[in-house]
Amino acid sequence: xxxxxxxxxxxxxxxxxxxxxxxxxxxxxxxxxxxxxxxxxxxxxxxxxxxxxxxxxxxxxxxxxxxxxxxxxxxxxxxxxxxxxxxxxxxxxxxxxxxxxxxxxxxxxxxxxxxxxxxxxxxxxxxxxxxxxxxxxxxxxxxxxxxxxxxxxxxxxxxxxxxxxxxxxxxxxxxxxxxxxxxxxxxxxxxxxxxxxxxxxxxxxxxxxxxxxxxxxxxxxxxxxxxxxxxxxxxxxxxxxxxxxxxxxxxxxxxxxxxxxxxxxxxxxxxxxxxxxxxxxxxxxxxxxxxxxxxxxxxxxxxxxxxxxxxxxxxxxxxxxxxxxxxxxxxxxxxxxxxxxxxxxxxxxxxxxxxxxxxxxxxxxxxxxxxxxxxxxxxxxxxxxxxxxxxxxxxxxxxxxxxxxxxxxxxxxxxxxxxxxxxxxxxxxx
Amino acid sequence: xxxxxxxxxxxxxxxxxxxxxxxxxxxxxxxxxxxxxxxxxxxxxxxxxxxxxxxxxxxxxxxxxxxxxxxxxxxxxxxxxxxxxxxxxxxxxxxxxxxxxxxxxxxxxxxxxxxxxxxxxxxxxxxxxxxxxxxxxxxxxxxxxxxxxxxxxxxxxxxxxxxxxxxxxxxxxxxxxxxxxxxxxxxxxxxxxxxxxxxxxxxxxxxxxxxxxxxxxxxxxxxxxxxxxxxxxxxxxxxxxxxxxxxxxxxxxxxxxxxxxxxxxxxxxxxxxxxxxxxxxxxxxxxxxxxxxxxxxxxxxxxxxxxxxxxxxxxxxxxxxxxxxxxxxxxxxxxxxxxxxxxxxxxxxxxxxx
Numbered sequence: 013x014x015x016x017x018x019x020x021x022x023x024x025x026x027x028x029x030x031x032x033x034x035x036x037x038x039x040x041x042x043x044x045x046x047x048x049x050x051x052x053x054x055x056x057x058x059x060x061x062x063x064x065x066x067x068x069x070x071x072x073x074x075x076x077x078x079x080x081x082x083x084x085x086x087x088x089x090x091x092x093x094x095x096x097x098x099x100x101x102x103x104x105x106x107x108x109x110x111x112x113x114x115x116x117x118x119x120x121x122x123x124x125x126x127x128x129x130x131x132x133x134x135x136x137x138x139x140x141x142x143x144x145x146x147x148x149x150x151x152x153x154x155x156x157x158x159x160x161x162x163x164x165x166x167x168x169x170x171x172x173x174x175x176x177x178x179x180x181x182x183x184x185x186x187x188x189x190x191x192x193x194x195x196x197x198x199x200x201x202x203x204x205x206x207x208x209x210x211x212x213x214x215x216x217x218x219x220x221x222x223x224x225x226x227x228x229x230x231x232x233x234x235x236x237x238x239x240x241x242x243x244x245x246x247x248x249x250x251x252x253x254x255x256x257x258x259x260x261x262x263x264x265x266x267x268x269x270x271x272x273x274x275x276x277x278x279x280x281x282x283x284x285x286x287x288x289x290x291x292x293x294x295x296x297x298x299x300x301x302x303x304x305x306x307x308x309x310x311x312x313x314x315x316x317x318x319x320x321x322x323x324x325x326x327x328x329x330x331x332x333x334x335x336x337x338x339x340x341x342x343x344x345x346x347x348x349x350x351x352x353x354x355x356x357x358x359x360x361x362x363x364x365x366x367x368x369x370x371x372x373x374x375x376x377x378x379x380x381x382x383x384x385x386x387x388x389x390x391x392x393x394x395x396x397x398x399x400x401x402x403x404x405x406x407x408x409x410x411x412x413x414x415x416x417x418x419x420x421x422x423x424x425x426x427x428x429x430x431x432x433x434x435x436x437x438x439x440x441x442x
Numbered sequence: 443x444x445x446x447x448x449x450x451x452x453x454x455x456x457x458x459x460x461x462x463x464x465x466x467x468x469x470x471x472x473x474x475x476x477x478x479x480x481x482x483x484x485x486x487x488x489x490x491x492x493x494x495x496x497x498x499x500x501x502x503x504x505x506x507x508x509x510x511x512x513x514x515x516x517x518x519x520x521x522x523x524x525x526x527x528x529x530x531x532x533x534x535x536x537x538x539x540x541x542x543x544x545x546x547x548x549x550x551x552x553x554x555x556x557x558x559x560x561x562x563x564x565x566x567x568x569x570x571x572x573x574x575x576x577x578x579x580x581x582x583x584x585x586x587x588x589x590x591x592x593x594x595x596x597x598x599x600x601x602x603x604x605x606x607x608x609x610x611x612x613x614x615x616x617x618x619x620x621x622x623x624x625x626x627x628x629x630x631x632x633x634x635x636x637x638x639x640x641x642x643x644x645x646x647x648x649x650x651x652x653x654x655x656x657x658x659x660x661x662x663x664x665x666x667x668x669x670x671x672x673x674x675x676x677x678x679x680x681x682x683x684x685x686x687x688x689x690x691x692x693x694x695x696x697x698x699x700x701x702x703x704x705x706x707x708x709x710x711x712x713x714x715x716x717x718x719x720x721x722x723x724x725x726x727x728x729x730x731x732x733x734x735x736x737x738x739x740x741x742x743x744x745x746x747x748x749x750x751x752x753x754x755x756x757x758x759x760x761x762x763x764x765x766x767x768x769x770x771x772x773x774x775x776x777x778x779x780x781x782x783x784x785x786x787x788x789x790x791x792x793x794x795x796x
Contacts, residue, residue: 072672084508084528085485087464087784091509091527091554106553129773176642278643303642307673307770308702308722312614315554315572315596316645316671354775354784355465355483357723357747357765358702360673363772391782 062164063375063411064290064337065157066328067298068283068345069139070321072131072305075351075361076390078314079105080369081122083390088353090311099380107318110326111371116380117329117338119440122369123384123393126349126400129363131305134348140187141404143431148422149187153404156429157296158193159186159420160413166293168257169250173197174282174289175300179204181247188422191243195298196250200278201285203261207254222252260288270331275323283324287331290341304347308358321345329373338374342410346370353391367393370403376410376441383439396439401431409436448714448739452730454760454792460497462488462763463786467511468706468750469763473519475754477536478761480789481510487524487534489541492759497791501540506530512558512569516581523567523581525555531569533584545584551575557599562606566623570597576611578623591626593619599652603685610661612649614638618663620685632688634681637665644671651717654685655709661685664704664717667695675699678719680707682733692733701725706751712796714739718748718762723770728762745790753794760792 082105083089094103097115104112104120111118127142128134140150151159158170171193173182179199183191198204209218225248233241259265266284274280279301286297301321306313325345332338350368351361367386373379384396408415408430415436419426462469466482471492478490478497487503487510508527515522515536522541525531531550535542551571559568560581567579575590576597595613602609603620608629612618616638620630638647651664661683666676678701682692694715696704702721710716710730719727726748730740747765754760769785777783 087484089508090483091511093508093528093553301643303644303670303672305672309646309674312648313644313646313671313674316614317643320643352772353782354769356770356785357726358674358721358770359749360723360770362770366774389782 062293062295062340063161064164064294064341065154065296065407065411066286066290066332066341066343066374067154067296068321068325068343069298069300070304070345070347071135071300071302073347073349073351073363074304074318074321075306075310075314076122076364076367076369076386077105077351077353077361078107078311078318080108080120080371081386081390082106083386083388086389088355088389088391090355092311092315102380102382105318107314108322110322111329114326114329114333114373117333117373118380119372119377120369120382121372121384121398121403121437121440122367122382122386123396123398124350124365124368124370124400124403125393125397126365126368129349129365131348131363134363134365138346138348138400139185141430142400143428144433146427148427150427151187151189151193152185152195153407154195154296154298155186155189155193157411159189160408160418160429161295161411164293164295167253168260168289168292168294169196169253170295171195171298172289172294172296173298173300174201174285175298176200176278176282176302183243188427189420192246194243198261198285201261201263201282203254203258204251207251207258209255222248257292260285260292270327273323274327275320277320279320280324280327283328287328290332290337291335306351307356307360307362310351310355310360313360325371332374341374342376342407343373344370344407345372353389367391372410372440374410376412378440378442381439383437398437399431399434401434402437404430405434405436406440409441448730448732451796452710452712452714452740452794454728454742454794456790456792458497458791460490460499460789460791461786462789464784465765465787466749466763466789467509468513468752469761469789470513470515470750470752471754471759471761472536473515473517475757475759477519478752478789478791479513479515479522480763480787481513481524482787483509485510485526487513487522503532503534503541503543505532505543505546508554512555514558514560514567516560516564517562518564521564521581523558523560525550525558525569527554529553529555529571529573531555531558531567531579531584533567533581545582547584550577550579550584556597559600559602559609561602561609561623562604566602566606568600568602568609570600570611572596576600576621578626588626591621596648599649601652601654603654604656604658610652610654612652612663614645614648616648616665618649618652618661618683620688630688632661632663632683633690634663634665634683636667636681636693637663637679639668639671639676641668641671646671646674647676650703650705651680651707653707653709656711659685660691660709662707662709662715664707666703669699673722674702675721676702678702678704678717678721678727680704680715680717682715694731694733696727696729696731696738701727705749708751708753710753711755716751716753718751720747720749720765723747723765724767726764745788749787758794758796760794762790762792763787764790
């Protein structure tokens with residue numbers, strides 16, 4: 013285990029003594045869940061409203077020039093046109109016609125300037141919010157939200173991940189928060205194996221069996237570190253909660269028109285399932301799409317990829333708006349970086365963290381705005397350069413979490429939840 | 443072939459180089475071999491006069507938007523037709539100095555025009571676009587002669603058969619259709635689906651090059667046998683079909699998956715296949731291979747990322763449009779002047795004396 017004493021102390025940074033005392037006192041209480049880590053008033057407010065997040069991760073790097081920040085008819089602009097949106101004066105790529113119709117719900121930031129141009133560093137750095145190095149591994153945004161907002165009243169796991177490929181419990185996402193706050197991943201949206209109760213067991217037999225498990229777990233945990241034992245129990249609890257909600261994996265319940273509207277492709281199916289998860293009350297739903305690393309054949313690649321994202325993204329934004337859920341759900345669509353303006357010999361674009369874009373919608377976010385600007389060629393940020401730390405502050409603010417007043421408690425060490433030197437982007441917040 | 447050493451007989455000897463900044467998609471010879479045209483990323487059609495010892499650049503043909511990927515000369519060389527990625531097609535009179543615009547259709551297609559081709563007597567112009575439409579146009583006006591043909595997939599390539607009565611279209615899923623030029627009806631369907639793969643969310647590959655031999659008996663279809671999407675890797679491949687029956691006669695693969703795409707094909711009158719390939723930045727090939735043999739008799743790998751090949755048989759001129767070395771890289775690349783640099787297209791000019 014890491015030597016806690018070697019870690020920096022809060023007074024070296026910007027956390028106040030009051031926050032330190034509050035966080036430390038909460039940790040001393042030693043209870044599980046939300047309260048130890050948050051000031052009581054914040055926790056109560058969060059529980060009352062139960063904010064949620066839909067986090068759409070386009071792995072590999074969507075090109076900003078073929079999506080949210082087109083530069084048509086310029087040196088690096090590529091072949092595609094820009095189209096008008098539902099907000100006069102805002103134009104996006106012609107590859108996003110359906111999202112253009114939802115622009116009045118969206119906020120686009122076009123001036124992200126992050127640091128890493130490699131996937132290996134970039135993905136983690138971006139999803140952990142790149143806080144200052146304090147010798148600990150910070151949680152991914154999903155784990156952070158799972159910790160800070162909790163599971164709500166749904167009884168469902170607070171952080172689920174719908175992804176292509178295999179599923180499982182992704183405990184590493186949680187960093188120092190401990191494995192309990194990892195992601196429960198549903199490979200291709202499928203439930204964990206053996207979720208149904210074996211036919212030889214009755215529910216009452218299962219209850220007896222479960223009480224025995226809990227008792228054994230209790231004995232086991234008395235002799236071990238809590239972060240490990242609680243994760244072990246937590247996985248069982250999650251499984252039991254999911255056993256009661258197998259409808260979350262039943263794709264036959266969807267209206268055929270919705271299936272067509274979202275698209276029968278991978279991201280369409282997964283986004284429709286994400287809607288169901290959000291409706292069921294899951295706090296943080298991540299939807300992944302892979303294959304966006306278009307170093308070669310970028311333009312045909314984006315001509316194939318972006319319209320499928322567009323279809324699914326616009327459909328869920330429209331549905332969340334129709335259901336009034338955008339009042340509580342924060343929607344974020346992004347990658348680890350954008351793509352180079354320069355077009356390489358494979359007619360591809362490489363990694364570009366210098367000037368890229370993401371799109372947001374929903375709770376706490378201004379509607380129908382573009383924040384930040386790149387220059388005419390799209391090579392660099394012209395106005396309002398922001399890093400991922402700014403975005404974490406902004407997202408926490410949108411979720412009514414005060415990122416200046418809230419701190420994690422890492423075994424007695426209070427840690428800021430977002431980069432100390434950055435702040436929320438007010439122009440993005442409603 | 444009548445020589446024991448075709449590699450020497452048909453060896454291209456480089457005699458010139460022109461560099462297009464920014465990049466171009468393709469460079470093509472005028473039917474008389476006296477001019478070179480190249481369409482590129484800056485909405486221009488570039489022209490070079492080749493009549494003298496050194497190529498001399500002529501005024502570019504402007505008025506386009508986005509990319510000029512598709513262009514084609516009329517068979518007699520008096521005209522050139524150009525199209526852009528915003529849907530515009532223009533006809534130009536090359537007998538005028540400078541070239542003169544004779545017609546313009548702003549919305550010929552909804553978006554990216556992928557390819558153009560003129561029939562043997564110069565009266566009809568084929569166009570295809572990202573809007574999944576194929577149009578047969580009157581070359582004197584640019585107007586469609588009948589309602590556009592609607593395709594279920596995006597069409598990347600169009601080529602008239604030398605007989606002028608039929609044409610071939612190749613789509614993004616690796617299907618080639620032989621179409622009756624008068625009615626627009628499909629006569630035959632040719633399966634080149636080996637050149638397509640659905641990988642993750644992406645449709646990868648498709649028909650990237652299409653050509654007939656001089657008598658129209660053989661149809662060559664080029665692209666890649668895709669391994670993956672994203673950065674796209676695959677084996678550069680040409681499939682040769684008997685045009686009349688649609689039967690596949692040969693499959694020619696050209697090296698490692700990093701070489702990726704066959705971007706252009708010419709079927710030489712001596713019976714061999716000339717191709718260029720482009721893949722991972724830095725990887726490029728010029729290859730000559732007899733269909734019945736299992737490896738090329740000529741292979742040149744020193745030019746990175748070869749995107750087009752134009753061979754003018756009467757004069758033996760060969761033009762290959764490529765991309766400069768060091769064209770890729772993540773993150774900033776700033777030159778000494780502090781400017782962010784783009785790439786360019788060296789167009790290599792060769793002569794084959796055979």
